[in-house]
Amino acid sequence: MTDPSETPDRSFEPNPTVCPFCGVGCTIEYAGRGGATGVEGPVNARGEICPKGAAAFDVVDHEDRLTEPLVRHNGSFVTAPWEEALDRVVDGIGGVIDEHGPEAVQFFASSNCTNEENYVLQKLARVLGTNNVDNCARLCHASTVAAMSERLGAGAMTNSLDDLREADCVFVNGANPAEQHPVAFRSYVLPAVRDGATLVHVDPRANDTTEAADVHVPLRPGTDIEVANAVAAVLIEEDLVDEAFLAERTTGFDRLRERLADVDVAANAEAAGVEPGTLREAARAYGEADRAAIVTGMGTSQHRCGTDNVHALLNLALLTGNVGRPGTGVNPLRGQNNVQGASDVGGLPGVLPGYEPVTDPAARERVAEEWGVEPPAEPGLTEVEATHRFGDDVRAAVVFGENPAVTEPNATAVRSAFDDLDFCVVVDLFETATAAHADVVLPGSAWAEKAGTVTNTDRRVMRMRPNADLPGNARRDFEVLTALGRRLTDRPEAFDYDGPEDAFDELTRVAPIYEGMSYEGIGDGYQRWPFDADEGSGTEVLHEEAFLTGERAAPLAVVDPVPPADELDAGELTLTTGRVLQHFNSGALSRRSDRLTAMRGEDVLQVHPSDADDRGVEDGDRVTVSNERGTVEATAEVTPAVREGVVFCTFHYAEPLANALTGDELDPAAKIPEFKHSAVAVEPAADAADGSEAAGDD
Structure with a gap:
């Protein structure tokens, strides 16, 4: 990267603006010598920023920039x-x-x-x-928008980041905010946890968010509905629902209760690959809290049934009356x-x-x-x-x-x-x-x-x-x-x-x-x-007296499990993808950042030890990941952080990128593709098998 301070034909001047990376919206400005600094802003009140924000200027004066049509x-x-x-x-x-x-x-x-x-x-x-x-x-949140708009009248966060601090339980489903939205996690979620809130993390992979969690539900990818329905069944079975809210602010409870009466919590737990006791613990943490907030991300939405996944989460909020109050709601975290x-x-x-x-x-x-x-x-x-x-x-x-x-x-x-x-x-x-x-x-x-x-x-x-x-x-x-x-x-x-x-x-x-x-x-x-011009202010907590549909009551929905598009053949594993702290979207920007590239480390495929042993793969080996759509090569990281039967890689750096393997079957409502569940074969790379030295990624 060329240091902007050494570029005579360009001028740089500090001016508070919004970080170009995740949807948290931290305020940053130019700090000299090609760097950015955080300044006090609406979201990062103490001026804190994450490593991506600090590296935001790396691409601005990069030598690869287009300067002519x-x-x-x-x-x-x-x-x-x-x-x-x-x-x-x-x-x-x-x-x-x-x-x-x-x-x-x-x-x-x-x-x-x-x-x-x-x-x-x-x-x-x-x-x-x-x-x-x-x-x-x-590609990331269409299913969230579809479900929330249909049921509540708006597809955005129901609450503000600020009032997450008031939650007694934060139920994080299919998201890793500790790495993907670190300022929001440190400034809003962790303070609630330190004040005694229970953090439930529903994710197939243990990561930085899991480290702060009281309950981890390491579900199989594609079983979000089984998990949410089991949690809902426990809420009803153990009388953890809000009867007054159900009567005044919802419709369809009798129909949902009848369907959930047929849910076998143990069977759903087995389908999801988790312990029944873990599901019950998660349900009690959510249902017993005075204020419980759901935080959700692409792990929930990027499925052929992503809209149904969100519908199942909305049921939890409506069953317990966790809508329309500070510290509650359903809160999708945006990625850009x-x-x-x-x-x-x-x-x-x-x-x-x-x-x-x-x-x-x-x-x-x-x-x-x-x-x-x-x-x-x-x-x-x-x-x-x-x-x-x-x-x-x-x-x-x-x-x-x-x-x-x-x-x-x-x-x-x-x-x-x-x-x-x-x-x-x-x-x-x-x-x-x-x-x-x-x-x-x-x-x-x-x-x-x-x-x-x-x-x-x-x-x-x-x-x-x-x-x-x-x-x-x-x-x-x-x-x-x-x-x-x-x-x-x-x-x-x-x-x-x-x-x-x-x-x-x-x-x-x-x-x-x-x-x-x-x-x-x-x-x-x-x-x-929504902004009230007469009052000169916006609405922090949505749906307090009525939903944005214009109705006083929102419907509860019967949601049945939907199998993933890719069926696993014998010996295949489920590939799920995501990003880590130093990664951003397609990689076109983060690849060109000296600071983020320095943090990058190996381009790894996380593999559970038992799956690695079955395939003759050791930590650090080069492996090929393949299906009928393509082949990707990566370095194996053998770790129990990813559950058995599942492999994880980022979607940024491998050559070709992991989306060479992902399927293009779409959610029928939101038309979002199923990025989070692809059937793949994993085996040692040919050059690793014959003992030759594997070429590193660029």
Whole structure:
């Protein structure tokens, strides 16, 4: 990495902004010599940051940054002036629309970019005539949004990070916040535990979060429903439900109670591979607490039954009355700094800004009054559905700040599908795996070079402020997107903004949950949605008197187990994936960070000792992990931290990446893929078997 302090053609200046990594939303600023420092902010009140935040500037002035537009010429990229590159985009996208219609174009929004940028991108898609716009929330939390929106009326955290400190029990299901959201864990969860709260951790792998837990439920991947139903059955059996809340605030209790009466806790425990006593201990910890909060993550959501998994967790909260009070609720932790905001502002195929359905005529009419164009009435394609149709129904793609050739499931097939497109334009910082398939690559702006807002995991809208100018001939993402809007549509005036603040003001008129917000009101702090303009404040705890559905009562749901898509053949193991502290998303950023790379260590596959012994694998051996979709090579870490029958690796560093192995069967409700359960064979690598020295990963 080039030290920014030694780069004469660029200027850096400290300016409080929001960390570009996880959804916690810590405030950081430039600290000199290429480093970032934490400053006191809305979330990190003491100015603390994690190692990713400290390394945030590593990519800003990296030598690999794109600084000129690239266009494909005779199969290779050459630099081109901006006007020529933009003309190529207009010709490419416009040609596809002319021949196949706007539904033949897919727009990939970015959960790592600002609200204003994502708002402009989804507006561009809809003004052109398609709802084919999606963001990577589809790959991580779509099932959470689907279940919570259906039952409660909103798919975001029901509570705030602050009131997690008031919980008497924190039930962490399918998440590892100690490593993935370390500031939130240290500042909000651990204080509750130190004050006597019980921490229950439901996860197939023991990790840093487990170390702080009182109860660990090491379930088999794919058995979340069996575990949650068993917990619910114990709550009813041992009279740990809230009868008054059930009578006043829920419907369907008799039907659920009848179904749960048939649940054999011991049989469910056996199916999940845990002790019945452990499930009962977890249920009692949750049910006996005055205030119990569920914290959930991608281990819950990334399944073919992810929506049902969340429905089963919602039952626990509703059965015990743990909704609508501080220290309670169901609280998904977002994985990138603007996963929440990219969805809030309409970066999803089925909803307009503010989560109003595209099928709602009144919502479309209100948007049309602002835009001068009514959005299409039919939901568009999700990004996974779209990649399945590349070269057929979908002929062009606009990829903004995302890397779907890496992040999509069955990644080898997705990379091949990109080559079937008639045209692809990518806006990014680097020549990513996706950019390798593009016809035009436009150099955009890093987090530290832009202004705007992002919305963190507990619904706080916060200001981004630039700490650096742009390298070379790169342009700010907002300017690139508005230029495309003016050139591609027949309503150029709809994309004529004075800047991001102008677009945000428009957003507040289009999205009801943001109505009344302003840059001035946010200032150095935040405004939280849903925002009450009359009161000048946001709502910290949702669903206190009524649910956001508008109803006083929420339904309880009967949820039956769903088997994973991949069936295990004899000798196969279940592969589950995730990230650790120094990793981020596709790896395009964390790979280019000197600080994070120094922390990286070996690219390992965690294997239980008995599974390793059965396969003749020893700690440190190179192994191949394979199925019909692909093969990945990694170094074995033999450890009891992962349960027997399961192997774990990160999805960032192996070559090829672990998504070469993951399946692309989708949850029927949320269209989220099953990243957390893949059947694989594990065996010593050929070069390890013959005694030769294995080549290390780059």
